[in-house]
Structures are given as structure tokens and as C-alpha cells.
Amino acid sequence: MGRTLAEKVWDDHVVRRAEGEPDLLFIDLHLLHEVTSPQAFDGLRQNGRQVRRLDLTLATEDHNTPTLDIDKPIADPVSRAQLETLRKNCAEFGVRLHPLGDVEQGVVHVVGPQLGLTQPGMTVVCGDSHTSTHGAFGGLAFGIGTSQVEHVLATQTLPMARPKTMAITVDGELPADVTAKDLILAVIAKIGTGGGQGYVLEYRGSAIEKLSMEGRMTICNMSIEAGARAGMIAPDETTFAYLKGRPHAPEGEDWDAAVAYWKTLRTDEDAVFDAEVVIEAAELAPFVTWGTNPGQGAPLSANVPDPASYEDPSERLAAEKALEYMGLTAGQPLRDIKVDTVFVGSCTNGRIEDLRNAASLLEGRKVADGVRMLVVPGSVRVALQAVEEGLDKVFKEAGAEWRHAGCSMCLGMNPDQLAPGERSASTSNRNFEGRQGKGGRTHLVSPQVAAATAVLGHLASPADLSDAVTTAGV
Amino acid sequence: MEAFTTHTGRAVPLRRSNVDTDQIIPAHWLKKVTRDGFEDGLFEAWRKDSEFVLNRPERQGATVLVAGPDFGTGSSREHAVWALQNYGFKTVISSRFADIFRGNSLKNGLLTVVLPQETVDALWELTEADPTAEVTVDLEARKVLAAGIDADFELDENARWRLLNGLDDISLTLQNEADIAAYETARPSFKPRTITA
Ligand code: SF4
Numbered sequence: 001m002g003r004t005l006a007e008k009v010w011d012d013h014v015v016r017r018a019e020g021e022p023d024l025l026f027i028d029l030h031l032l033h034e035v036t037s038p039q040a041f042d043g044l045r046q047n048g049r050q051v052r053r054l055d056l057t058l059a060t061e062d063h064n065t066p067t068l069d070i071d072k073p074i075a076d077p078v079s080r081a082q083l084e085t086l087r088k089n090c091a092e093f094g095v096r097l098h099p100l101g102d103v104e105q106g107v108v109h110v111v112g113p114q115l116g117l118t119q120p121g122m123t124v125v126c127g128d129s130h131t132s133t134h135g136a137f138g139g140l141a142f143g144i145g146t147s148q149v150e151h152v153l154a155t156q157t158l159p160m161a162r163p164k165t166m167a168i169t170v171d172g173e174l175p176a177d178v179t180a181k182d183l184i185l186a187v188i189a190k191i192g193t194g195g196g197q198g199y200v201l202e203y204r205g206s207a208i209e210k211l212s213m214e215g216r217m218t219i220c221n222m223s224i225e226a227g228a229r230a231g232m233i234a235p236d237e238t239t240f241a242y243l244k245g246r247p248h249a250p251e252g253e254d255w256d257a258a259v260a261y262w263k264t265l266r267t268d269e270d271a272v273f274d275a276e277v278v279i280e281a282a283e284l285a286p287f288v289t290w291g292t293n294p295g296q297g298a299p300l301s302a303n304v305p306d307p308a309s310y311e312d313p314s315e316r317l318a319a320e321k322a323l324e325y326m327g328l329t330a331g332q333p334l335r336d337i338k339v340d341t342v343f344v345g346s347c348t349n350g351r352i353e354d355l356r357n358a359a360s361l362l363e364g365r366k367v368a369d370g371v372r373m374l375v376v377p378g379s380v381r382v383a384l385q386a387v388e389e390g391l392d393k394v395f396k397e398a399g400a401e402w403r404h405a406g407c408s409m410c411l412g413m414n415p416d417q418l419a420p421g422e423r424s425a426s427t428s429n430r431n432f433e434g435r436q437g438k439g440g441r442t443h444l445v446s447p448q449v450a451a452a453t454a455v456l457g458h459l460a461s462p463a464d465l466s467d468a469v470t471t472a473g474v
Numbered sequence: 475m476e477a478f479t480t481h482t483g484r485a486v487p488l489r490r491s492n493v494d495t496d497q498i499i500p501a502h503w504l505k506k507v508t509r510d511g512f513e514d515g516l517f518e519a520w521r522k523d524s525e526f527v528l529n530r531p532e533r534q535g536a537t538v539l540v541a542g543p544d545f546g547t548g549s550s551r552e553h554a555v556w557a558l559q560n561y562g563f564k565t566v567i568s569s570r571f572a573d574i575f576r577g578n579s580l581k582n583g584l585l586t587v588v589l590p591q592e593t594v595d596a597l598w599e600l601t602e603a604d605p606t607a608e609v610t611v612d613l614e615a616r617k618v619l620a621a622g623i624d625a626d627f628e629l630d631e632n633a634r635w636r637l638l639n640g641l642d643d644i645s646l647t648l649q650n651e652a653d654i655a656a657y658e659t660a661r662p663s664f665k666p667r668t669i670t671a
Contacts, residue, residue: 063501154648250666257662261664318491434500
């Protein structure tokens with residue numbers, strides 16, 4: 001019987017297999033950041049261990065870094081101490097680090113792919129659940145806990161139980177204004193925040209094949225919000241073209257050998273998935289969340305749902321609690337929801353294409369009065385590219401704040417936070433209670449919806465912008 | 475890691491589903507660089523409410539958390555496990571756990587027990603009606619026992635063996651050094667390196 005993509009990559013990394021034990025997998029790339037690594041380095045020190053493969057390890061600073069005044073010392077002493085701890089640990093053990101101020105610094109899941117370190121058929125891990133992003137290149141990439149970070153540092157392997165596989169097939173054409181973000185929000189709303197649990201998701205079908213690498217990363221990034229540790233997309237010419245010429249991409253004969261191998265990384269025709277979900281691209285629409293988990297979402301044209309409409313009592317209770325926290329009433333049109341803040345950035349939508357999409361809608365328009373818009377590029381390289389294309393000017397002229405690269409308001413570990421009761425439209429991936437600041441209320445949206453929302457002051461799609469212009473012209 | 479064989483204690487019934495790791499320990503606590511001192515951050519936002527179950531006087535000293543489905547979703551932060559342990563919890567019972575959280579808990583000796591929702595409901599009813607009711611989680615027998623409740627649970631044999639003996643994964647893996655070295659030698663040369671030796 002044939003094998004799925006996930007099974008092929010898995011099999012290629014088994015170091016040791018024994019009856020009744022998890023497989024021991026080799027890890028091709030280990031990414032580190034300041035938040036989940038200090039206790040792991042401590043563990044190494046306590047046991048007198050070294051980092052086994054410095055050449056497969058890379059660290060960057062992202063979660064705590066400020067997005068303003070980056071040349072000054074970090075004001076928050078605790079954030080500063082955590083970054084200093086990473087610097088000390090990397091220096092002591094010899095790990096390559098891109099600190100704040102370095103041209104390769106940025107959100108860990110933006111940095112790996114842009115350096116060409118993330119390639120098809122690899123196993124990639126990081127102490128961060130959005131490591132699933134890297135699966136967009138056709139590898140197995142998953143978030144791990146700090147004990148596992150220490151395990152990989154010491155052994156370059158991980159004992160793992162073989163996951164089940166789920167195919168998510170999306171065929172057809174995405175309608176205008178429907179992006180990868182809308183697609184993945186719709187998938188999560190359909191299968192639920194626990195629907196992918198225990199599975200590796202493989203996104204396939206003609207709508208997925210037409211996506212850019214940026215779009216594919218957005219999709220795989222949010223696999224974890226459906227409960228899956230990993231999401232993946234088979235590599236193809238789009239993948240190869242993205243990688244060609246990147247700093248760590250193979251060259252010459254190595255490139256040919258790599259591509260020959262990468263081309264074998266497809267699910268066999270006769271392979272069987274443990275579960276399958278089918279979605280029609282043509283039926284999708286711009287999608288936003290109304291609740292406090294990423295599965296609580298609906299098309300922008302819908303109304304806030306009535307908790308009473310849920311049959312499952314725990315879902316009903318969750319919806320009631322969510323509406324209370326979010327300050328929404330059942331039946332209210334989603335389009336009427338006014339926001340204070342718009343955040344464009346994060347490892348979900350902080351790449352160059354995302355910034356281009358948001359900027360194209362802001363060109364010649366203004367951010368609505370009383371709305372603050374923060375644009376935070378995913379990495380310094382993304383920022384430089386945006387400046388080269390003049391996108392920073394577009395944002396600034398529209399009245400948005402153009403910031404330095406990092407995680408920023410995605411989780412509010414730095415000063416970029418929502419105040420209690422404030423409401424945001426955010427291109428990030430989590431709308432959990434307090435995620436963007438204590439008492440803050442988050443609606444997850446695509447970069448296009450974020451830009452339209454910034455201009456109109458309420459949740460809106462790009463189509464609403466042209467309607468607004470027409471009305472104004474009459 | 476501390477071994478886990480059997481534990482008996484009073485319970486905290488937490489009637490909430492989808493308790494994500496941002497609720498278990500909010501992000502600003504993640505700036506600490508140690509594994510201890512997270513107890514005050516546990517469920518920090520909810521604890522502001524004096525009626526929140528963890529704040530009730532009759533729940534002080536409880537060591538068994540009985541939670542709704544999909545406990546531990548969201549971020550991979552192991553701090554969520556440390557916070558539960560620092561607070562004094564030895565075991566968490568739910569009908570479904572998020573994968574990463576479950577892995578993290580078992581690596582730290584916090585036993586996460588999966589039981590059918592009906593049994594969780596029964597535990598909620600019992601411990602809400604009688605806060606002094608004790609719940610026993612017996613890993614050797616793979617059973618949860620309380621007044622009127624006798625439920626078997628599953629845990630894969632390997633994870634159980636490591637917990638019962640308090641074995642640390644890294645030393646176990648390092649026993650396979652020869653296999654790792656052999657794998658490394660056979661890896662294709664086109665695979666990327668972050669630094670050139
Ligand atoms: S951007 Fe947000 S989700 Fe991504 S790594 Fe940073 S904090 Fe995590």
C-alpha cells in the first residue's frame with residue numbers, strides 16, 4: 001500500500017524503532033527563541049551536556065523584543081533579563097543567534113523559511129506551537145515543550161508516537177477577497193479546535209496548489225488551532241522557486257539531488273488517510289472570529305451566533321462565556337462590530353505578501369478616526385523589502401504606525417498590548433481571553449480584512465471599501 | 475523527574491471546556507527563566523474573581539484537577555505544566571487534552587488522565603456536592619477511584635513505565651548513541667546547516 005506524505009517524511013527520519021516504544025526521530029532543524037529555552041539550557045548545564053548539533057540549531061529573539069526604540073535598552077527589566085539569558089546561553093554553548101538589531105532577526109517562523117533553512121522533507125522543531133508553519137514546505141514541523149527542547153539540544157532526536165493522518169482537500173477557485181487566512185479560519189470553524197488532535201493535516205487540492213508559499217505558511221501555521229501538531233503541503237514548483245537562491249538552499253549538484261528527492265515527497269495515489277475533510281473553495285467568503293477560540297468564527301456577512309443554537313452543552317456554555325467576554329450580543333451583524341485597534345503582523349500574516357495586500361488597500365485611503373493601526377513586519381528582512389517597495393510610506397501616509405519586527409501584539413509580551421475592553425482586528429492566530437493584553441478582545445482576520453477594517457472603523461471586507469467610495473461619490 | 479505511582483487527594487472541579495494555556499499561565503509570566511515560582515500565575519485572570527473555584531476556602535490544598543474537554547489547547551508553553559505543579563496539582567483529569575500539553579505533562583510527572591465525559595461529570599457532581607471527597611488516581615492499576623466511581627483509564631505502556639520509575643527521556647535516548655551516530659553518517663549532504671564547521 002502507498003504512503004502519505006507525512007508517513008514518507010516520518011519514515012525517512014526514524015533513528016530507532018522498537019516494539020512498544022515511540023519511534024526515535026532525527027531532527028533536521030531546531031529553532032530557538034528566548035521564551036522556551038532558558039530552562040532547557042539550565043538542564044544541559046546541570047547534567048554537564050553539550051549541544052549535539054550546533055550546525056542544525058538556530059536562535060532568534062522575537063517574543064519579548066520591543067517594536068519601538070530598539071536601539072535603547074529594553075525598558076522592562078524582566079524582558080531584558082530573558083533576552084540576556086538567551087544571549088548568554090548561545091554564547092556559552094556556541095549557538096548561532098540573531099539578536100535584536102541584527103538584519104536576520106525576526107519571528108522564528110519567518111526567519112527559518114526566508115533563510116532557506118526550512119526545506120521539503122525535513123523535520124523541524126521549535127519550542128513554539130506555531131512551528132507547524134514550516135510544514136508548508138512539505139516537511140514535518142511541530143511545536144515542542146521545553147523538556148523536548150532540552151532533549152533535542154542534547155541528542156538531536158525526539159521520541160515521538162506516530163501520528164494519524166488527515167487529508168484536508170480544497171478544490172476549486174477561491175472567490176475574490178478570500179485569502180489563505182479565510183480558508184484556514186473556515187477549516188478550524190468546521191473541524192473545531194480539537195478536530196485535528198492526534199493528526200498531521202495534509203492540505204491538498206487545486207485551491208491549495210494555487211497558493212503562494214506565503215499563503216501556504218498561513219494555512220500550516222494555524223493547524224495547531226485545529227488541535228493538530230503539524231500541517232503540511234506537498235512541495236511543488238512553487239516551493240522550489242521560493243527556495244532557489246536563498247542563503248541556505250542547496251546549490252549546483254546538491255540542488256539537483258535535493259529537487260530529485262523533494263519530487264518524491266507526494267502522497268501516493270493508493271495511500272489511505274485516517275480521516276478526510278473536503279471543502280469547496282468556491283463556497284468560502286471572508287471569515288472572522290467572534291469568540292475566544294479560533295474555532296469560533298463565521299463569514300463576515302453573518303451575525304453573531306446565538307449560544308442557544310448549539311446543541312452540545314459545553315459548546316453552548318463556551319459560546320455564552322465568549323460573548324460575555326467579547327461584549328457582543330447574539331444576532332448582531334459582524335460587520336457592525338467597531339474596533340479600536342488593527343494589528344497586521346505575526347508569524348501567520350507578517351510576511352511581505354501580507355504587507356503588500358494590506359498596503360494595496362490603504363493606498364490613497366486613511367485609517368478611520370479613533371482607530372490605531374499597528375503594522376509589524378515578521379522580520380527585519382521583510383521590513384527592508386517593504387521599505388524598498390515603499391510600503392512603509394503607504395502605511396504611514398494612511399495613518400498607521402510602522403514598527404520594528406517581532407511578535408509584538410500577537411501575544412503582548414512587549415509593550416504592544418490592548419487595554420482592558422479594547423477591541424482589535426488582528427491578523428495573528430489566537431483570540432484567547434487576554435492574549436493581546438488583559439481584558440483585550442480580539443477578532444482574527446486576514447490582512448485584507450484588517451486593512452478594510454482600519455479604514456472603515458468596523459469589521460469590513462475589501463468589497464465594502466469600494467461600496468463606501470461609491471456611496472461617498474453619490 | 476519524580477515518579478508517580480498512586481495519588482489520593484481532594485479535587486477542584488473546573489467546569490470549563492477549551493481551557494487554553496494562555497488561561498493556565500498568561501504570557502507575561504513566561505519571562506521567568508526558572509521552572510518554579512509560577513503558582514501565583516496559575517489561572518491568574520480567573521482568580522481575580524473571589525468566587526472562582528480555586529479561590530474557595532474548601533478547595534485549598536486540593537491536588538486533583540477535574541477539567542472540561544480540550545484542556546491545555548494553544549501554546550506549547552511547558553510553563554502551564556509547571557504552574558499546575560507549582561500550585562500543588564499532582565494530576566489532571568479531562569475527557570480530552572491537547573497533544574503538546576499532554577506530552578509536556580507526562581515528561582514532568584504531572585499525570586494527565588483521560589476519562590469519558592460521563593465519568594468526568596460524575597466526578598464533578600461528587601466533588602461539588604462534597605468538597606472533602608477524595609479522589610485516588612492509581613497509575614499501577616490504571617484506575618480512578620472515588621465514592622461510587624471506579625473507572626479504568628488508558629495510558630500507553632511506555633509512558634506509564636517512565637512515569638512509574640521517574641525516568642528521564644534524555645538518558646534513555648543517549649543509550650542509543652550508536653543508532654544516532656549511524657543515522658547522522660547516512661544523512662544526505664544537501665540538507666542545510668545553520669553554521670559551517
Ligand atoms: S508571532 Fe505570535 S504566534 Fe507567532 S511565534 Fe510570535 S507570539 Fe507565537
